[in-house]
């Protein structure tokens with residue numbers, strides 16, 4: 001078995017001598033069906049630029065350098081790499097070789113990194129995006145098949161050509177299909193359609209044993225549900241089949257402001273429950289999208305009241321903010337899709353849906369945009385911040401939480417009112433989700449209440465606070481918030497923990513047992529996604545993984 005060190009030497013020799021070299025002996029134990037070892041090696045880079053890029057992510061908090069990066073051209077390349085890694089592990093108990101799929105590297109805590117392992121750059125997997133407007137014989141509904149490394153923005157562009165689109169989104173679309181499905185994928189549509197993982201029909205997965213398996217709710221369901229929300233622990237998603245719906249052409253986009261947290265959350269909860277009521281009582285319908293945002297009562301253009309209107313001149317003076325407002329303000333963001341030929345009907349429906357809400361009547365803002373513009377809205381923010389060096393160059397010590405409805409007032413008192421001060425440097429999202437839209441069979445963890453809130457504290461470590469200073473103090477602040485959350489029964493979304501004990505607590509005892517069983521079944525050598533820090537390459541853990549379950 002050639003070690004990765006041997007391959008590195010070979011690449012360096014190739015660089016020096018500009019000669020083609022074969023990985024002699026490399027086929028031993030390696031090789032997915034149909035991939036020659038020599039071909040695989042030609043798609044692996046040890047070059048420092050490749051390694052540096054794979055050691056970075058959006059968070060810029062952690063940097064773990066891999067030994068090498070694979071740029072797969074086919075699924076067989078991935079199968080081959082995983083089998084080779086497994087073989088290395090089996091042949092040497094001291095082998096620490098691991099593999100992490102990297103989607104778009106937009107994790108905040110190194111989750112797609114692999115110290116001294118191999119990072120798979122999923123964007124090069126050349127499977128493309130196939131839209132099936134009528135479905136096929138096995139699956140007679142509209143769907144799209146997308147490679148795991150495709151970005152959601154490209155899935156949207158491809159499906160819109162057919163007047164179709166996925167139903168459930170994230171706010172930002174420059175994230176990979178495999179990356180969001182490894183977590184959950186939530187946004188303002190989640191209350192209606194569930195997270196993205198509730199909208200998947202089928203997956204093609206390379207397990208940690210190097211098996212290539214097509215799975216769905218009816219075929220190999222344990223693998224299917226393990227992988228959805230599975231933090232990359234059980235397999236690499238090479239292709240996902242996503243359910244589609246007819247896409248609206250236009251969107252009425254609305255922001256309605258509040259000074260009071262109780263009214264803000266009460267109205268959001270009413271909005272996400274109207275779907276059920278509408279069916280029964282012929283009440284108003286429902287918005288397609290509901291989110292809530294906490295802003296600071298100042299004129300910061302990014303998270304103060306100036307960030308609320310679509311046209312800045314509509315709210316350009318604090319005199320429009322009620323005098324009794326505190327240091328925080330809130331707004332609900334809503335959207336309703338419509339056909340431009342039927343604008344009148346949409347307006348009547350929107351009026352009916354807004355009527356029972358308690359926002360400040362003078363502080364409601366609307367815009368009409370295309371569906372594409374609406375879904376891609378964060379990209380405009382990205383372009384603006386990027387031009388000022390305030391996007392990818394900063395550290396982003398973000399935390400995302402799922403807060404039970406029964407704890408959201410306490411969360412407001414103990415976190416928003418106490419810890420979020422005037423200079424909170426980033427957006428804060430707070431919006432409710434319906435538990436019945438989440439599938440308990442998937443690996444994603446969520447609170448056991450009918451309604452829970454997504455709370456995203458999306459800070460940026462601004463250079464103005466001094467190098468490293470703001471990052472350190474924000475990480476300390478986050479620890480305080482997480483400890484409050486622990487007492488309030490919250491769950492982390494996009495979780496980060498450092499010990500198996502913390503992970504066990506996160507999953508709960510039944511959930512943990514199931515998670516460990518699935519790891520035993522699908523990645524018994526703990527090869528995949530090592531930087532989630534769930535199963536370290538430690539003899540005790542491996543023994544636990546290999547032991548028969550109770």
Ligand code: FAD
Pocket residue numbers: 057058100101102103104105106107108111112113122148149169170171172175176177178179180182183184185186187231232235236237238494529532
């Ligand atoms: P990566 O960071 O590359 O990978 C994340 C994890 O998934 C790693 O463990 C990796 O090994 C694993 N992985 C990646 N690809 C695969 C694959 N093909 N198969 C198996 N495992 C894989 N999330 C939301 O839910 N809603 C939002 O609105 C939202 N908005 C965001 C906005 C911004 C600006 C950013 C930076 C993040 C946002 N996120 C949001 C979080 C985002 O969904 C997750 O961080 C997601 O994992 C990022 O996708 P990625 O492709 O960059 O994944």
